Amino acid sequence: MSATATIPGAGWALADGWTIARRDLQHWRRQPGQVLTVWFFPVLMVVMFGGLFGGAMEVPGGGSYYDLLMPGMFGLTMLFGLEGTMTAVAVDAQKGVTDRFRSLPIASTAVVLGRCIADLLSSIAGLLVLIATGLLLGWRWEDGFAPALAAVGLLLLLRFAALWIGIFAGLAIGSPEGVAAVQTLIWPVGLVSSVLVDTTTMPSWLGVIAQWNPLSSTVNAARDLFGNPGATGDSWIVQNSLLMAIVWPVLLVAIFLPLSARRFRRLGG
Structure with missing residues (x-):
């Protein structure tokens, strides 16, 4: 009976x-x-x-800097997208829109789930625009369509995880002004990674931090799947980028999805 009730409940929420x-x-x-x-x-x-740094960068194995840069920018875009999510959620909370939704006979998770669906659709469109840009600049995936599609899947998985972080942060902060202060932290998180350069070129302590950044795992795995120049290094986290590109987002979703739903239910309480 419990399992039977769960399926309609999940369908209702969706x-x-x-x-x-x-x-x-x-x-x-x-x-x-x-x-x-x-x-x-x-x-x-x-x-x-690409224009500022491309001529000065040494790409592992040679080649164009865009081959190294484009997968990094794909990943960075997935992370930076949570700024808009945080702001939209905080604005709705401040204006009372979220409270009005809570008064309606809808599933308690529908509001946060709806925001996640809409933002994920926008992220797919934005990623396609950026891929088209890369193709125009000479970037190519080298290992076939199926691995490239898998790389896109990993990028969207990271975006899905970032969405739930953004939703929780927007609900917890509750004001656009507070969100603006938090947004400044996103840049260091995004740039202290393998997005723009190989982490082995960094000071050793900073390189370790960058390698364990979840963004680096997704970017490194995407580079491997696209067949583009990737990060070098023999650390465990670098050698297992594909595994961690799945583990990190799943772990983040497991933490922040229930936190977001709980925070939404407690608004105004």
Whole structure:
């Protein structure tokens, strides 16, 4: 009886979540400038980093710096996307939108699930824009379509985990002003990684921190699957990047998804 009740309950939550997601998608349709900024800012970063640093960077095994840079920028974009998630969730909480949703006869997790669905769809579109940019700049995946698709799957898995961190942070902070202060921490987390350079070129202590950054595991695994130049080093975390590109996001989701749902239920309590 319990299992039978769980299936309709899960379906109810998913249906309600999709309704909330459609509300967010309609907002983006009315304000396309915000969406286009989210999608094309990473393009500007690629052109900037590639143009500024490309001529001075030594790529492991040789080749264009874009071969090293593009998978890193794919991963960095997945991480930086949580800024918009935090802000949107905090704005809804501050304006009372979240409280109005809580008063409706919908599943308790539908609001956070809807935000996650909408933001994940936006992230897919943004990632496709960035992939197209890389192709125009000469970047290519070298090991076939199936491994490349697996790399995209790992990138979206990281984004899915980052979404739940952003949702929890937005609910916990509850104001756009507080979110702005937290957003400054995202840059060091994103850049102290293997996104832009091989971690072996860093001071040893900083290199260890960068290698254990979950973003580095996803980026290194994506580079391997794309067939692009990857990180060097013989540490356990570098040698097991593919495994940790799965373990890190799953662990983060297991922590922050229930925390987000619990925080949502306790709002206004």
